[in-house]
Amino acid sequence: MTHLCKMGRVGVSLLRHISSFPFTWTCCFHRGPLAGSRPWYRNFLPSSNYQHRRTESTAPIQPIDDLSGPEQRLLNRLYEGLVGGQRASLAESITLVETQHPRKKELAQVLLQRVLAYRREQESRNGEKPVAFRVGLSGPPGAGKSSFIEVVGKMLTGRGHKVSVLAVDPSSCTTGGSLMGDKTRMTELSRDMNAFIRPSPTSGTLGGVTRTTNEAIVLCEGAGYDIVLVETVGVGQSEFAVADMVDMFVLLIPPAGGDELQGIKRGIIERADLVVVTKSDGDLVVPARRIQTEYTSALKLLRRQSKSWNPKVVRASSLSSEGIPEVWAKMESYRDAMLSSGELQARRRAQQKIWMWSLIQENVLCHFQNHPNVREALPHLEERVRKGAISPGLAADLLLKAFSSS
Numbered sequence: 321m322t323h324l325c326k327m328g329r330v331g332v333s334l335l336r337h338i339s340s341f342p343f344t345w346t347c348c349f350h351r352g353p354l355a356g357s358r359p360w361y362r363n364f365l366p367s368s369n370y371q372h373r374r375t376e377s378t379a380p381i382q383p384i385d386d387l388s389g390p391e392q393r394l395l396n397r398l399y400e401g402l403v404g405g406q407r408a409s410l411a412e413s414i415t416l417v418e419t420q421h422p423r424k425k426e427l428a429q430v431l432l433q434r435v436l437a438y439r440r441e442q443e444s445r446n447g448e449k450p451v452a453f454r455v456g457l458s459g460p461p462g463a464g465k466s467s468f469i470e471v472v473g474k475m476l477t478g479r480g481h482k483v484s485v486l487a488v489d490p491s492s493c494t495t496g497g498s499l500m501g502d503k504t505r506m507t508e509l510s511r512d513m514n515a516f517i518r519p520s521p522t523s524g525t526l527g528g529v530t531r532t533t534n535e536a537i538v539l540c541e542g543a544g545y546d547i548v549l550v551e552t553v554g555v556g557q558s559e560f561a562v563a564d565m566v567d568m569f570v571l572l573i574p575p576a577g578g579d580e581l582q583g584i585k586r587g588i589i590e591r592a593d594l595v596v597v598t599k600s601d602g603d604l605v606v607p608a609r610r611i612q613t614e615y616t617s618a619l620k621l622l623r624r625q626s627k628s629w630n631p632k633v634v635r636a637s638s639l640s641s642e643g644i645p646e647v648w649a650k651m652e653s654y655r656d657a658m659l660s661s662g663e664l665q666a667r668r669r670a671q672q673k674i675w676m677w678s679l680i681q682e683n684v685l686c687h688f689q690n691h692p693n694v695r696e697a698l699p700h701l702e703e704r705v706r707k708g709a710i711s712p713g714l715a716a717d718l719l720l721k722a723f724s725s726s
């Protein structure tokens with residue numbers, strides 16, 4: 321059994337920072353031998369749960385070794401640079417959380433816990449209100465997302481805000497390509513010293529990308545970015561994943577009809593707190609108005625997500641900037657309404673749980689797929705399911721049995 325005393329300094333510092341999580345832990349951080357055979361993870365559990373869990377078999381938890389001198393120095397340098405608002409440190413910290421390297425992953429978690437603790441301090445000074453506003457932006461390819469973010473971002477930095485833009489590109493998970501286009505996006509905003517733009521990593525699963533995006537949000541906030549924009553393209557599941565990590569979800573819709581709007585899923589419209597009809601200029605004003613009316617009627621039929629906010633449909637043009645300040649004013653009204661009702665804070669708390677479960681799912685699936693018994697049996701069983709020789713249910717049972725049999 322792995323004990324806390326064997327975990328070393330990384331483990332101890334990780335535990336210390338985890339103790340700043342908004343749960344009531346019964347933590348103890350002494351490094352001497354612990355009583356009896358009490359497992360180290362008992363220190364994370366409320367005392368009432370321990371009796372129950374002690375009898376359960378638990379998957380071995382990997383010990384975390386001591387931090388070496390260079391690792392300490394790296395983490396200190398990144399942390400100091402990050403909270404000092406240095407963009408280079410923020411970029412390097414995000415690279416660390418994106419890593420697949422097991423040891424660096426552990427270091428990333430230590431850094432993240434420190435930043436979380438720092439952010440909680442800031443929030444407690446801010447009357448327990450979040451220090452940053454997280455906005456998700458989604459829309460079909462070519463909807464005008466990057467043009468919109470460029471114009472809104474520049475307006476906000478001009479008003480003294482610090483804006484970070486994180487992009488989640490679902491195509492990068494499967495093909496390594498880019499649905500968001502390989503063109504240089506947001507050229508002006510990327511030169512702005514009060515803006516930070518980061519594309520999603522170019523490989524990995526959607527689960528992995530959403531994990532790192534969630535962690536990147538925390539790092540951006542630690543670096544003093546008070547507005548975090550998370551952009552994704554309206555394809556696959558990425559927009560639902562983004563809707564689960566932000567305070568406000570905004571859907572951008574181009575003023576086109578028919579087929580081009582077919583791709584917009586009903587489910588995602590239900591998640592939208594604001595719909596922006598883009599490119600409302602020149603000849604496109606008339607179709608933009610029509611789309612605005614259609615969506616306004618459609619939203620009225622949908623179930624309300626919030627007690628304090630009714631989703632709205634607005635028009636804007638990034639070309640002429642017409643409607644852009646009004647869109648931002650709507651976003652601010654949303655934030656104010658949600659903050660004063662406490663719904664925004666409640667949404668964040670619920671998201672923490674969703675985030676935890678998506679991490680668990682991703683990790684459990686990864687363990688399952690890499691288990692030697694599963695790897696051995698999988699091709700054969702998949703083939704038999706494909707041919708209809710056995711049912712998918714039976715194959716799943718056999719694989720799960722293989723997984724749990726050693």
Ligand SMILES: Nc1nc2c(ncn2[C@@H]2O[C@H](COP(=O)(O)OP(=O)(O)OP(=O)(O)O)[C@@H](O)[C@H]2O)c(=O)[nH]1
Binds near residue numbers: 462
């Ligand atoms: N008329 C008009 N055209 C616009 C406006 N905003 C964007 N466009 C044009 O629409 C096209 C797509 O704009 P982008 O901002 O690249 O759209 P996107 O949604 O980021 O596109 P992807 O990166 O492919 O997902 C470009 O040719 C823009 O010039 C606008 O407000 N008015």
